[in-house]
Amino acid sequence: MDSEKMQKQEEGVNxxxxxxxxxxxxxxxxxxxxxxxxxxKNRKVFVQQRNSNIFFLADRGQTLSSCKKDLDNMKRELQDM
Known part of the structure; x- marks a missing residue:
């Protein structure tokens, strides 16, 4: 019984x-x-490649929409918890 209770507490903490x-x-x-x-509008945006120190010029609009999608996915994930 005590081990089950401790396990549930650990899951809650995690x-x-x-x-x-x-x-x-x-x-x-x-x-x-x-x-x-x-x-x-005329500002340049650079995006870093994953696991790299290299940056590439990116479209501001596409980068903004991608970041908004990521934010929406994170919010959805938080609600599902």
Missing amino acids: RREQREELNKKIKEQKVVVDELSNLR
């Missing part, structure tokens, strides 16, 4: 930590979306 981490990522993503939204 779930809470996951929610906190996801909330942190959502806040970061909101900042990215706001920054991209406030850029002037």
Whole structure:
């Protein structure tokens, strides 16, 4: 009985930590979306390739829509928890 109770407590703690981490990522993503939204039309945007130190020129509109989709997915994931 005690081991089951401890296991449930650990699962609760893990779930809470996951929610906190996801909330942190959502806040970061909101900042990215706001920054991209406030850029002037003629400003250049560079996107970093995953697992690399290389940046490539990207379309501001496409980057903004991609970031918004990521934010929506994170919010949906948080609601499902």
